[in-house]
C-alpha cells in the first residue's frame with residue numbers, strides 16, 4: 001500500500017551528531033517508535049496522521065550510534081491497535097527491545113500471551129485528543145485489570161490541563177502507571193505554579209506513578225533547538241525535568257521519542273538530544289538511575 005504523508009510532515013533527522021555525553025553502559029532508550037514501513041505494516045485506517053517510514057533497522061542503527069544498549073518501543077497511534085510492526089521489531093531485536101502495545105477489549109488472552117512472549121510489558125492509554133478517538137474508561141479499566149495479571153504496566157499520555165478531570169480514573173488503575181513526557185506541562189508557567197504542582201502531587205501521593213522526562217523538543221517554547229551543535233538546548237524545560245528527577249529519582253525514565261511524530265517547528269538532532277540528559281540529571285548517580293536502573297527494573301527485571 002502507498003501512503004502519502006500528512007502535509008507539512010517533518011521527517012526524522014538523518015545523520016545525527018555523535019553525542020558528547022557518554023551514556024552509561026546498559027542505557028535504555030525507554031520511549032521510541034517504529035512507523036511501518038507502510039508498505040509492509042500499513043498504517044491504521046483510524047489514524048489521525050500519516051508519518052514517514054521509520055523502520056526497526058533504522059531505529060536499531062540509531063540505538064547503536066547513540067550508545068544505547070536497549071529500546072522500549074511504544075506503539076504509535078498511527079498504527080492503532082494493530083501491533084504488527086511493534087511485535088516484528090521486538091522479534092528482531094535479539095532481546096534488546098521491550099514493547100508497549102495498544103489493545104482493545106476484544107483482545108484475547110492468547111493474543112496477550114503471545115505479545116508477552118514477544119517482549120510486550122505494557123499497554124498505552126492515550127488521552128491526547130488530536131491523536132485518538134475517545135475510549136470509554138470502563139473498557140480501559142477492564143484492560144488494565146487483565147494486563148495486571150501478566151505483570152504489565154499502563155502508560156498514559158495526556159495534556160497537563162486534563163489531569164484534574166482524569167485524576168480519579170488514573171488513580172484507579174491497579175498497575176504501575178508511567179506518564180509520557182511529564183504529562184506535557186506548559187513550560188511558560190512557573191515550575192512552582194499550580195499546574196505543575198498538581199502533577200508533582202499526583203506522583204507524590206501515588207507511589208505507583210512513574211514519569212518519562214522525555215520530549216523537551218515537544219514541550220519547549222523558547223528553545224533553543226537541538227540543532228547545529230547546541231549544547232544547552234530547550235532551557236525552558238530543564239527546571240521541570242530536574243524537579244521530577246530530584247524528587248522521584250527511582251521512578252523516572254528517559255527516551256528519545258524518535259522518530260518524533262507531529263513536530264511542527266523543527267526536527268531535533270538526536271545526538272544533541274542525548275547531550276540534553278546531563279542538564280536534567282547532573283550527577284552520575286542520577287544518570288544511572290534514569291537510564292539504567294529504573295528502566296531495567298520495569299522492563300528487564302531479570303537483569304536488575
Ligand SMILES: O=C(O)c1cc(C(=O)O)oc(=O)c1
Nearest residue numbers: 075076077078131180261262
Ligand atoms: O505528541 C505526539 O504527537 C505524539 C504522538 C505519538 C503517537 O502517535 O503515538 O506518540 C508520542 O509519544 C507523541
